[in-house]
Amino acid sequence: MTPPSAAPRPYDEAAAQAARERVAGLATPAGALGRLGDLAAWVAGCQGCCPPRPLDDVACVVFAGDHGVAAHGTSAYPSEITALMVATLRSGRAGVSALAGAHGVDVRVEDVSVGRPSEPLHLTDATTRERAGAALARGRAVAAEEGHRDLLVPGEVGIGNTTPAAALVGALLGLPAHEVTGAGTGLDTEGVVRKTAVVQTGLDRCREVTDPVDLLAALGGEDLAAMTGFLLGAAEVRVPVLLDGVVSLACALVADAIAPGTGRWWAAGHRSTEPAQQVALDELGLVPVLDAGMRLGEGSGAVAAVPLLRGAVALLRDTATLAEVLGGTGG
Ligand SMILES: O=C(O)c1ccc[n+]([C@@H]2O[C@H](COP(=O)([O-])O)[C@@H](O)[C@H]2O)c1
Ligand SMILES: Cc1cc2nc[nH]c2cc1C
Secondary structure (H helix, E strand, O other): OOOOOOOOOOOOOHHHHHHHHHHHEEOOOOOOOHHHHHHHHHHHHHHOOOOOOOOEEEEEEEEEEHHHHHHHHOOOOOOOOHHHHHHHHHHOOOOOHHHHHHHOEEEEEEEEEEEEEEEOOOOOOOOOHHHHHHHHHHHHHHHHHHOOEEEEEEEOOOOOOOHHHHHHHHHHHHHHHHHHHOOOOOHHHHHHHHHHHHHHHHHOOOOOOOHHHHHHHHOHHHHHHHHHHHHHHHHHHHOOOOEEEHHHHHHHHHHHHHHOHHHHHHEEOOOOOOOHHHHHHHHOOOOOEOOOOOOOOOOHHHOOOOOHHHHHHHHHHHEHHHHHHOOOOOO
C-alpha cells in the first residue's frame, strides 16, 4: 500500500497578494474589513484569480465511523447514536442539515465504519496500516468526485471520535493527554479524567510511532483516515476547505504531516470547545471565523461560517474602490 504523498498543486500567492492590494484600495477605511479581507485574499490564492469567484457551490462531506474506545467510558453517549445520526443526516434532519439548508450547502454522508468500530486505541492499534491506507484513498477519491465545488467542508459523526482526535493531536505535537483531552459530547469531570487516562495510555503505547499513516492506524481509525485523505485530495483538486471541529483539525495536522504545505488550502470555520482543536489551530496558524461555543461536529461550525466567507468574497468583488469614489465613478 502506497500512502498518498503527492504534493498539492500550488496555491497562488500572487493572486492572494493582488487581493490584499485590492482590499487596501476599496472605499473603506484602512483595515476596516478586519479578517474578512484576509479570508477573501485566501480564497483568491486558492482560486488563482483576483477578485475571486463567488462561493456558490459548497458541499459538506460527513465521514461516519464508530470507535472502540466509546465502550471504555470516553463518551457521554452510547455508540448506537452514530448509526441513528447517520440516518438522521440522510433524512436531512441533523443539526448540520438545518444549517446547510439555510445556507445553500449540500451534505453528503460517507459511512466509513459505522457498526464496525475501531479497536480501543489505548489497548491496541485502532486499525491496520492497510485499512488506514485504503480509507485514505477513499477520502481522496471522494474529494476528486467533489472537485467541481467552490468550497468543501469536512464533517463527521461518530460516538467516541474526540478521543482518537485528541490522541492524534497529542502524538503529532508531543503534548500530554491532559493538554488535549476535552469533554467531547459532555463528559463530567470524572469522565474527563477517565478519557484523559485512555488518551495518555494510547500516547505511551505509540511513543515510537512517527510516520503519519502509522499514527492514523495506531490512534485514528478508518473514518479519520478517510477524512485525512479527503483533505489531501481537496488540495490536489485545488478546492479550498473550511475546517470544522476537533476531528477535522486532527486530520488536518496528519494531512500536513503527510504533505507539508497542504495547510495553505484550509481556513478554520469555528473554534470548538475541545482543547485539541485549539492547539491544532495554533500549530497551523489558523484563526477561526466564528467563536460561538459550538461542539456539535457534523461540519456544523464550518457550515455556520460559510455566509461570512461568501460575504468576504462579495466585499472584494462588489465594493467600489476609493479611486472610483474620489473620481465620481462609484455610482
Ligand atoms: O467538532 C467538535 O469539536 C466536537 C466536539 C465534541 C463532540 N463532537 C461530536 O460528538 C461526537 C464525539 O464526541 P465523543 O464525546 O463521543 O467523543 C462526534 O459525533 C462529534 O461529531 C464534536
Ligand atoms: C445526538 C448527537 C448528535 C451528534 N452529532 C454529532 N455528534 C453527535 C452526538 C450526539 C449524541
